[in-house]
Amino acid sequence: MTTAEMVLENPAAVMRAATPLASGIIQGSTSSFDRTAKSPVFFASPAAPGTTVAFWETFVDHAVRFYTMVTMAPTDRSRILMCSPSISSLSWDRLSIELMRIANLPPNWDGESADAPSKLAVKTAGDLLIIAQTVVELATTAECPLPALFPTVDGGVLLKWTYGDKELKCTVVGDGVEVIRWKSVQAYESDGLWELPVRRVAEHFEWLLTQ
Amino acid sequence: MVTNSVTITKGEPLPDQERIYRALNPKHLEAGLPGDNHFVMSQKHDTGDGVSTGIASLVSVSELRSIDAIRTICGENFGVADLVVSEVLAPVSIFGISVVQQDATNWGAYAGAHAVITGYQALPGNDGKRKIRDFQRYLVKLARKKYYPAGSDMPVSAE
Numbered sequence: 001m002t003t004a005e006m007v008l009e010n011p012a013a014v015m016r017a018a019t020p021l022a023s024g025i026i027q028g029s030t031s032s033f034d035r036t037a038k039s040p041v042f043f044a045s046p047a048a049p050g051t052t053v054a055f056w057e058t059f060v061d062h063a064v065r066f067y068t069m070v071t072m073a074p075t076d077r078s079r080i081l082m083c084s085p086s087i088s089s090l091s092w093d094r095l096s097i098e099l100m101r102i103a104n105l106p107p108n109w110d111g112e113s114a115d116a117p118s119k120l121a122v123k124t125a126g127d128l129l130i131i132a133q134t135v136v137e138l139a140t141t142a143e144c145p146l147p148a149l150f151p152t153v154d155g156g157v158l159l160k161w162t163y164g165d166k167e168l169k170c171t172v173v174g175d176g177v178e179v180i181r182w183k184s185v186q187a188y189e190s191d192g193l194w195e196l197p198v199r200r201v202a203e204h205f206e207w208l209l210t211q
Numbered sequence: 212m213v214t215n216s217v218t219i220t221k222g223e224p225l226p227d228q229e230r231i232y233r234a235l236n237p238k239h240l241e242a243g244l245p246g247d248n249h250f251v252m253s254q255k256h257d258t259g260d261g262v263s264t265g266i267a268s269l270v271s272v273s274e275l276r277s278i279d280a281i282r283t284i285c286g287e288n289f290g291v292a293d294l295v296v297s298e299v300l301a302p303v304s305i306f307g308i309s310v311v312q313q314d315a316t317n318w319g320a321y322a323g324a325h326a327v328i329t330g331y332q333a334l335p336g337n338d339g340k341r342k343i344r345d346f347q348r349y350l351v352k353l354a355r356k357k358y359y360p361a362g363s364d365m366p367v368s369a370e
Contacts, residue, residue: 110238111284180344188302193341
């Protein structure tokens, strides 16, 4: 945990004072960061005491999302209690970019008559990534590797995810997801195969992340 | 066909000790390694169809790489997985899966050097689908255990 000072400005002041972060900014972020301060100073929109405010800071090669709880009355200045770095979203963004690449594959993308990924499968895979990211952010796990995405030859999207000794595969076809998982990467036989709507896959992600 | 004391009978399962080669379409690689799309198997596939392989005692890796039908798909530069029939079938022969010699007319001079991993089509229901997925994952692992990377005649292992 690190501490920092948060300056809460009125919206007009935020608009005047806030400058986009330098290269590597997360699109949409308008927080500014005063690097000259002994403690980092973050400018953000005013918020009521007890509100959790989230903002981004980008470093040279990664971004960190900070969450902080506002405890004092948002008059002129407020002290941040703690900044709890969350995991970088850049890697998840890269997965989204990979999904976009998959989405743009043409018919016969492999030279063996593979189907182009269907729009519905791509959309469902996007929903799946959001669910996965949410599960990871809520889990109290040590760093875990991100899943990997691949196109399937029948127009779907395959998500493969290994954490510790557990292994999980989600094959998205249309708006449904086929889930199969193995208790151990060494095991031959899977635990089971489920065909689910995407909203019900979260429990399998939670299983994966529970060590 | 008899070669190196191994008898390959047309239309029949290959001997356990035979090795088979699987051409690795570069478009199907997963982070540069053999992946699921190299071993696509489905209950919907025609009976008698299957995963196409070359019989190692009848076609070498470099000869396999010279087959036009494969080069048309995989390009000039592609990897080749090296599998042993007994290892391939170890967990699945009880389900009726086998590796069977099957002439491939589009393989030209090497037509008789073709075999298919087949029999998975008959596995019924959801449990059959699960067995196929387990087998596919297993084949990917075997392929990663021994394969010839694109442009190389030296096998490597990623396992």
